[in-house]
Amino acid sequence: MITSDSLRRDLDEASGPDEDARLAVATRADSVLRPRGALARLDEIAVFLAGWQRTTHPRIERPTALIFASDHGVTAEGVSAYPSEVTGAMVQAFEQQVATVNVLAREAGATLRVIDVGVGDPTGNLAVEDAMSEERFAASIEMGRQAVVDADSDLIALGEMGIGNTTPAAAVSAGVFGGDPASWVGRGTGVDDEALNRKTDVVRRAIDRVSSVSDPLEILRRVGGAELAAIAGALVEARRRSIPVVLDGYVVTAAAGPLGVAVPGGLSHCIAGHRSPEPGHDKLLSRFGMRPLLDLEMRLGEASGAVAAIPLIRMAAAAVVDVPTFEEFGLPPGA
């Protein structure tokens, strides 16, 4: 059975970021041929990469986008603008390399992998029953972990595809962080007012079901979804292997929430790729103290907002590693 305790044990021996590498890159960033601090957020990203890649020469050479896909029993409640069949159709599009995120990944020089954790095999309707059995939950987490092992990557962008999955995202967030359930519910891919009300009602019912549950991982199992569990697993494995991660939008960040609560520093290897217009996403980013790299009103999912940020992350590393210091260039320091 996977609980917060078991995850903490898994990460017990995981190192934090390499502080020597961070310091070396921060020092170099302040010495290279530009006014100190002129690249601001990009320099911070370079330092972040140095810490988790454990090197004074951070690089993005093998970025991988992992997209976890699953179906959701809660679509029976009419919470989505699209029918469940679209999940499978989009997975086909990913595999045929024609979806939006395939095109973005090509431009970003990233590999894209789709992991089916339940397409055509919907989780339970979280309004009335647990989304996953303990077995399915554990298997989904394990699939997420294995995907990170298989990716052999120096930067992982996490994404998802699953019609209806902003509903479990809202339910997990409300369950883990509290507050008015309605404040965690948005329009997803674009539902009308009536569906928005149904969605809010579904989240309330889900939260009522888990009101006595305190373990955030157990909340994820009961009101989450298989791709959310897989994302949590991928985050654990990336943390264990010290691989930096770029989070996508609301669903991915909601899936990260339980780990962030269960394990101190459990998300310190993560940055936010973009800010989604879903109101719940902004609330999560504030809780985690994450400032997204992009804010372009994108609301696609599919890892699109994480992948769109990869070129900036690559630039951040190169702008420290490949630019000479004032002294290397033959000028007095800080000229």
Next chain:
Amino acid sequence: MITSDSLRRDLDEASGPDEDARLAVATRADSVLRPRGALARLDEIAVFLAGWQRTTHPRIERPTALIFASDHGVTAEGVSAYPSEVTGAMVQAFEQQVATVNVLAREAGATLRVIDVGVGDPTGNLAVEDAMSEERFAASIEMGRQAVVDADSDLIALGEMGIGNTTPAAAVSAGVFGGDPASWVGRGTGVDDEALNRKTDVVRRAIDRVSSVSDPLEILRRVGGAELAAIAGALVEARRRSIPVVLDGYVVTAAAGPLGVAVPGGLSHCIAGHRSPEPGHDKLLSRFGMRPLLDLEMRLGEASGAVAAIPLIRMAAAAVVDVPTFEEFGLPPGA
């Protein structure tokens, strides 16, 4: 003599964006395999590119960053944290392909060209005299135009290098748009409070000198700088040739101001690459109704903020052109 009238005449026969191409790409963006509007700002960029590239298949295949460099007599007033000699040193760094923007341009797949419009040949000290004679102003504008002709590019990122040049940026902006001169003055590459006061005083004196001048191009000549004039020229030529432009930070946007005022729609072929922390930049962006693609607190200049946005612009085009519509993919429209 270059005046607002002469620029208006130059652009008299310039076309606006190709509305048919815009409509075709906007329609396609709403039909491709993703929820309508899910890429938001990126779809808007694709439509913008279609209009100015005059094609239903916008592409960024030959992006060029043009960096105009010059020195400024106003540095005698102690308005910069760096000595004038740094302008020439940085031009050397650009030419040796080692400066920050070279590294960013490499990552963005962009060509970088540096155009010397007055390195070691400072303009007049705008606190006490005109920055440029009419001849120098005309020659600088012409160098900017020629650089665009020579670039033969499908997207131009504009940048600058010139120690002291946030002072003419502030003076031009205050002269053209009015308001308290202090509100246009920021810390540039990082001056202390004392230098900031000197800088504000210099801008006040410059504005006093041109208080009776109404033509914004004449203000640019008298209180601007050679690289600002060249940028204005580049903008005119790009507008004439219907080439989309990405603006960099405060100095580039300030150089664009006179054209924006002189010619209706004179900047409609421009987008903002990023938002600089210089307070004046934000004021200009608001005036022009421009929302920058990036907001990462970068304050480098060198076209860095424009170049950093190029991968997003390339993604925006590809995400419309390379993604099939629902029908092309074999699904009912808008499934």
